[in-house]
Amino acid sequence: MYYKGLYHLFYQYNPYGSIWGNIIWAHSISTDLINWFPLEPAIVPSEPFDIYGCWSGSATILPGDRPAILYTGLNSSNTQLQNIAFPKDPYDPFLREWVKPSYNPLMAPTASNGINSSSFRDPTTAWRGPDGVWRTIVGSKIDRKGLAILYRSSDFINWKLAEEPLHYSEGSGMWECPDFYPVSVNGTVGLDTSVLGSNVKHVLKVSLDDNKIDYYTVGTYLHEQDKYVPDNTSADGATGLRYDYGKFYASKTFYDDRKNRRILWGWINESDSAREDVQKGWAGVQTIPRKIWLDESGSRLVQWPVEELNDLRGKRVKLNAKRLESGSSVQVGGVQASQADVDVSFKVEDLSKVEVLADPNLLASPQLICSKMGASVNGEVGPFGLLVLASQDLQEQTAVFFRVYKSERNKLLVVMCSDQSKSSLDTDVDKTTYGGFVDVDISDGTISLRTLIDHSIVESFGGGGKTCITARVYPKLAVGDDARLHVFNKGSSAVTVSKFRAWSMRKPSIN
Numbered sequence: 288m289y290y291k292g293l294y295h296l297f298y299q300y301n302p303y304g305s306i307w308g309n310i311i312w313a314h315s316i317s318t319d320l321i322n323w324f325p326l327e328p329a330i331v332p333s334e335p336f337d338i339y340g341c342w343s344g345s346a347t348i349l350p351g352d353r354p355a356i357l358y359t360g361l362n363s364s365n366t367q368l369q370n371i372a373f374p375k376d377p378y379d380p381f382l383r384e385w386v387k388p389s390y391n392p393l394m395a396p397t398a399s400n401g402i403n404s405s406s407f408r409d410p411t412t413a414w415r416g417p418d419g420v421w422r423t424i425v426g427s428k429i430d431r432k433g434l435a436i437l438y439r440s441s442d443f444i445n446w447k448l449a450e451e452p453l454h455y456s457e458g459s460g461m462w463e464c465p466d467f468y469p470v471s472v473n474g475t476v477g478l479d480t481s482v483l484g485s486n487v488k489h490v491l492k493v494s495l496d497d498n499k500i501d502y503y504t505v506g507t508y509l510h511e512q513d514k515y516v517p518d519n520t521s522a523d524g525a526t527g528l529r530y531d532y533g534k535f536y537a538s539k540t541f542y543d544d545r546k547n548r549r550i551l552w553g554w555i556n557e558s559d560s561a562r563e564d565v566q567k568g569w570a571g572v573q574t575i576p577r578k579i580w581l582d583e584s585g586s587r588l589v590q591w592p593v594e595e596l597n598d599l600r601g602k603r604v605k606l607n608a609k610r611l612e613s614g615s616s617v618q619v620g621g622v623q624a625s626q627a628d629v630d631v632s633f634k635v636e637d638l639s640k641v642e643v644l645a646d647p648n649l650l651a652s653p654q655l656i657c658s659k660m661g662a663s664v665n666g667e668v669g670p671f672g673l674l675v676l677a678s679q680d681l682q683e684q685t686a687v688f689f690r691v692y693k694s695e696r697n698k699l700l701v702v703m704c705s706d707q708s709k710s711s712l713d714t715d716v717d718k719t720t721y722g723g724f725v726d727v728d729i730s731d732g733t734i735s736l737r738t739l740i741d742h743s744i745v746e747s748f749g750g751g752g753k754t755c756i757t758a759r760v761y762p763k764l765a766v767g768d769d770a771r772l773h774v775f776n777k778g779s780s781a782v783t784v785s786k787f788r789a790w791s792m793r794k795p796s797i798n
Contacts, residue, residue, distance in 0.1 A: 288346045288348065288354060288541055289541075289543050289544060289545050290348070290352075290354055290380065290382065291352075291380035292318070292380060293316045293317065293318060293380055293381070294316065294317045294318070294319075294320055294543075295314065295315075295316055295346070295382060296314070296315045296316075296317070296323065296552070296573075297312045297313065297314050297329055297330075297346070297356070298312070298313050298315075298573070299311075299312070299313075299342070299343060300312070300313035300328070302328070304565070305564045305565055305567060305568050305569050305570045306561050306564055306565065306570060309340070310340045310341060310342060311328050311330060311331045311332065311341050312328060312329040312330035312331070312341050312356075312358065313325070313328050313329070314326045314327065314328060314329040314382075315798055316381060319595045319598070320550070320576045320593050320595050321593075321595050321596060321598065321599065321795045322795045322796040322797075323795075323796065323797055323798055324796065324798070325798045326381060326383055327383055327384075329356070329372075329382070329385050330356065330358060330372055330385055330387075332360075333387070334360075334387055334391065335362055335363065336360045336362055336368050336370055336387075336391045336392045337358075337360025337361065337362070337368070337370060337387070337391075338360075338361075338362060338363055339360075339361035339362060339363060339365065340360070340361040341358055341359075341360055342358065342359035342360070342361065342367070342408055342409070343358065343359060343408065343409040343463075343464055343537065344356055344357045344358030344359055344369075344409060344410050345357055345358075345409075345410055345411050345412040345413075345423075345539065346412065346541070347412050347413045347423075347443075347480075349443060352377070353373070353374075353377050354373070354374055354377065354382065355371055355372070355373055355443060356371065356372045356373075356385065357369060357370070357371055357393070357410040357411075357413070357423060358370055358371075358372065358410070359407075359408040359409060359410065360391075360392065364404075365404075365405065366395070366396065366404040366405075367396070367404060367405060367406075367407040367408045368391075368392035368394070368395050368396075368407075369392055369393050369394035369395070369407075369410050369425060369438075369446075370387060370391040370392050370393060371387070371388065371391060371393055371443075371444070372385040372386065372387050373385065373386055373388070374386075388444075390444065393444065393445075393446050394410075394425065394438055394446050394448070400448055401429070402427060402436065402448075403427065403428065403429070406426075406427050406428045406461050407425060407426075407427050407436070408425065408426055408427075408463065409425065409426045409463055409464045409465060410423050410424070410425050411423050411424050411425075411465055411466055411467055412466075412468070412480050412541065413440075413443070413480070414467070414480045414481040415481045416481075416483075416510050417483070417510070419441065420439050420440065420441050421439065421440045421441070421443055422437060422438070422439055422453075422513065423437075423438050423440075423446075424436060424437055424438070424452075424453050424465050424467055425438065425465070426461065426462040426463050426464065426465045426493065426494075427461070427462065428460060428461040428462065431457065431458050431459070431460055432455055432456070432457050432458070432459070433455060433456050433459035433460055433461065433462040433493060433495070434452045434455045434462060435452050435453040435454045435455065435462060435465050435467070435491065435493070435515075436448070436449075436452050436453075437449035437451070437452055437453045437513055439513075449513060451513075451514070453467070453491075453513060453514065453515050454491055454514070454515040454516075454517075456523050456524055458524065459493075459495060459497075459524050459525065460495060460496055460497040461495070461496035461497065462493040462494070462495070462496075463493070463494040463495075463496050463537065464493070464494040464501075464537045464538065464539065465491070465492065465493050465494075466490075466491070466492040466493075466538070466539055466540055467480075467489065467490070467491050467492075467508075467515070468480050468489065468490055468540055468542070468549065469482045469483070469487045469488070469489050469490075469508070470487065470488050470489070470490055470505070470549070470580060470581040470588070471486060471487060471580070471581065472486050472487065472488055472581060472585055473486050474580070475548075475578070475580040475589075476547045476548065476580070477542050477543065477547055477548040477549030477550075477578075477579075477580070478542065478549070479542050479544070480542055483508070483510055488505055488506065488507065488518075488581060488585065489505070489506060489507065489508040489515060490503050490504070490505055490506075490588065491503060491504055491506070491515055491517070492530070492538065492540075494536055494537050494538070495525055497525075498525060499536050499556075500525060500529060500535075500536065501529060501530050501531065501535060501536055501537075501538050501553070502524070502525060502527045502528060502529050502530075503527070503528055503529070503530065503588070504517035504518070504521060504523050504527060504528070505517070505518055505520065505521075505528075505581065505585070505586060505587065505588070506518045518585075518586065520586035520587070521586070521587070526651070528587055528588075529723070530551065530553065530588070530590065530755065531553060531574075531755045531756060531757050532653070532654065532703075532705075532721050532722060532723035532754065532755070532756045533705055533721040533755075533756040533757040533758050533759075534555050534556060534558065534721075534757050534758065534759045535553040535554070535555060535574065535755075535757045536553070536554050536556060537553075537554045538551060538552060538553040538554065539551075539552050540552070540579060548578050548580075549578070549579050549580070550576050550577065550578060550579070550593065551576070551577045551578075551579045551590060552573055552574065552576055552577075553573070553574040553577075553757070554571060554572075554573060554574075555571065555572050555573070555574055555744060555757055555759055556570070556571055556759070557570045557571065557759060558716050558717035558718075558719075558759040558760070558761070559713075559715065559716045559717075559761060560715055560716075563715070572744065574744075574746060574757060575592045575593070575596055575739055575746060576592070576593045577590040577591060577592055577593065577752075577755075578590070578591050578592075578593055578594075582726075582753060584726075587726060587753065589751065589752045589753055590748065590752045590755050591748065591751075591752040592737075592739065592746075592748070596628070596739075599628075599792045599793045599794075599795060600628060600790035600791075600792060600793075601623075601790060601791040601792065601793050602621070602622065602623075602790065602791045603788060603789070603790050604619060604620070604621040604622045604788070604789050604790075605787060605788050606619065606774075606784055606787035608783055608784065608785055609774070609783065609784040609787070610781055610782075610783050610784075611671065611774065611775065611776035611781060611782045611783070611784060612776070612781050613665075613776065613777070613778060613779050613780070613781065614665075614776070614777055615775065615776055616674065616773045616774070616775040616776075617773060617774050617775070618771055618772070618773050619772045619773065619774065619787070619789060622772060622789045622790070622791050623768075623791035623792070624675070624676070624677075624740065624765075624770040624771055624772040625676065625740065625742055625765070625766065625767050625768070625770035626740060626741055626742060626791065626792045626794070627739075627740045627772065627789055627790060627791055627792055628737070628738075628739055628740075628789065628790045628792055629673060629675075629736075629737065629738045629739075629740065629772065629787075629788075629789040630735075630736075630737045630786070630787075630788045630789070631673065631735070631736050631737075631738075631774065631784060631786060631787045631788075632733060632734070632735045632736075632784070632785045632786040632787075633671055633672070633689070633733070633734055633735075633736070633782050633783070633784060633785065634731075634732045634733045634782065634783045634785045635668055635671075635691060635729070635732035635733075635734075635780060635782055636732065636780060636781045636782065636783065637668075637780045637781070638668065638691065638699065638729070638730075638732055638780075640667045640668060640779065640780055641667060641668050641691050641692060641693045641699065642666060642667045642668070642692050642693070643692065643693055643694070643695060644656075644692035644693065644694060644700060645694075645695055650694070652722075653702050653703075653704075653722035653723050653724045654720070654721055654722040654723075655722075656690070656702050656704075656722055657702065657704035657705075657706065657720045657721065657722030658720045658722070660690065661686070661704070661706040661708055661720055662674075662684075662686030662688055662704070662706045662708075662709075662775075662777070663777075664777075665777045665778065665779065666690055666777075666778050666779070667778060667779050667780060668690065668691040668692075668778050668779075668780050669688060669689050669690030669691055669702075669776075669777075669778045670686070670688040670689070670690055670704070670775075670776075670777050670778060671688055671689060671775065671776040671777070671778055671782045672686065672687050672688025672689055672704075672736060672774070672775065673686070673687045673688070673736065673738055673772070673773065673774060673775070674686050674771075674772070674773040674774075674775055675687060675738060675740050675745055675770075675772055676710065676740060676745065676760060676762050676765045676770050677765055677770065677771040677772065677773055678762070678764035678765040678769065678770075678771065679764075679769065679771060680764075681709075682709070682712065682764060683709060683710060683711060683712060683762045683763065683764045683765045684709050684710070684765070684773075685705070685706070685707055685709075685710045685745055685758060685760050685762075686704070686705070686706040686709075686775075687703075687704070687705050687706075687736065687738055687745065687747045687756070687758075688703075688704055688706070688775075689701055689702065689703055689704070689725070689734055689736070689749070690702045690704070690778075691729060699729050699730065700724060701724065701725040701727060701729050701734060701749075701750070702722055702723075702724060702725070703722065703723055703724075703725050703736075703747070703749040703750075703754050703756060704720065704721065704722045704756075705720065705721045705722070705745065705747060705756040705758045706720045707719060707720060707721075707758055707760055708720055710758070710760035710761070710762060711760060711761045711762050711763055712762075712763045712764065713761055713763055716760075716761050717759075721756045721758065722756075723749075723754040723755075723756060724754065725749045725750040725753055725754040726750070726753050726754070727749075727750035727751075727753060733785065734749070734750060735749070735750060735751055735786075736748070736749055737752075739792075740772075741792070742766075743759060743760055743761055743762075744757070744758070744759060744760075745757070745758040745760060746758075772789065774787065
């Protein structure tokens with residue numbers, strides 16, 4: 288949240304080790320979302336209602352500029368409970384101390400309300416309706432039905448369970464870390480969580496515990512009935528729209544009233560073993576914060592790194608228009624390739640040779656396309672894109688690239704891939720290849736890609752941020768000054784690099 292001139296990031300943290308356990312709320316502050324400074328932990332197990340862990344939750348700014356945190360606590364019976372904490376001194380901009388009222392817990396599962404005591408967690412930022420009543424949702428499930436359980440309160444203390452959930456989806460399993468917020472249909476500005484109106488749609492995001500992905504729908508919030516109805520523009524489930532098609536989970540947005548924008552945070556888990564995490568002494572990072580808004584079609588979201596990231600840019604290199612013939616690769620010099628911001632546009636010269644993609648299994652799964660046809664598999668139009676964190680001999684490389692197909696109805700389809708199959712000589716890491724369709728008009732042959740490279744993280748934004756893929760990689764050779772950056776094309780059709788800019792990035796202060 289943004290409060291009295293500071294951004295506050297609260298995050299799940301184990302103070303005693305680098306693997307999950309002993310979970311508390313750590314607390315860091317920033318003036319710019321990029322440089323972060325740690326404070327004392329905000330919430331730690333101390334009471335019967337949270338003695339076995341202080342799990343995820345959300346912050347809400349109450350009238351009078353008073354922050355409140357709703358969070359899940361675990362009691363000695365392993366029952367998940369929803370609790371509240373307030374700053375001891377709301378005039379302290381650092382919010383160093385938080386207190387837990389004795390009337391906790393606020394929400395609890397009972398036999399009468401039918402809530403599963405082990406599937407009841409992660410309350411959202413609350414919103415206030417025209418009736419003055421607050422609402423929040425909590426993630427849950429009944430059998431295989433994912434639920435956004437709805438609670439209401441007139442005073443933010445006494446919460447009553449609604450008869451019906453805000454929304455549910457059959458067969459989706461446990462819904463973790465739900466997020467529910469309005470988006471404008473007329474621009475990129477963010478909206479406070481309580482905003483309603485004719486020019487507003489709503490987004491419901493849930494984190495699927497079964498397969499560790501975040502998916503979302505765009506739809507309509509019927510506030511008088513407290514019902515959310517997704518539009519018929521994407522599937523309501525794991526095959527639907529995702530914030531990010533790579534390693535990205537347990538995300539959360541907040542409204543930044545400093546710059547009238549909504550900011551998205553995502554968690555990047557490790558891809559190596561718990562044993563290696565113990566050796567490293569740490570595990571898990573946050574993505575670069577992203578501004579998020581509704582695209583012009585009104586059917587999906589767009590994401591882009593916050594503008595403050597540009598302050599870390601150092602030396603810049605440019606390429607003049609460069610034609611990449613079939614099978615060509617060009618190394619880009621003059622940039623610190625292990626920590627860089629790369630912004631590139633490609634133009635396909637001949638779309639008449641685009642292959643038809645008729646296999647229904649592939650049409651249903653861009654990740655399957657990318658897995659079967661990685662960076663080493665030549666096509667008609669693609670693969671073309673970037674080789675990042677590449678070793679000098681290219682034994683190690685992470686490829687971020689596009690392929691273009693057409694459906695049997697001659698509709699052009701753009702697939703964006705992040706191929707980790709050669710990302711590391713280490714054999715004991717996950718090297719899953721990721722993929723997503725990019726909903727852009729490529730009739731003129733042009734597609735853009737921005738990739739943020741940070742030693743072991745590769746965050747990529749295709750089509751101006753319409754499709755995002757985050758990769759977690761562990762190169763052994765392509766480290767530091769030994770990392771290389773290439774643009775490449777292995778498709779039969781020539782591709783022109785119409786724009787290329789890359790910046791070496793300075794290191795921020797991170798805790």
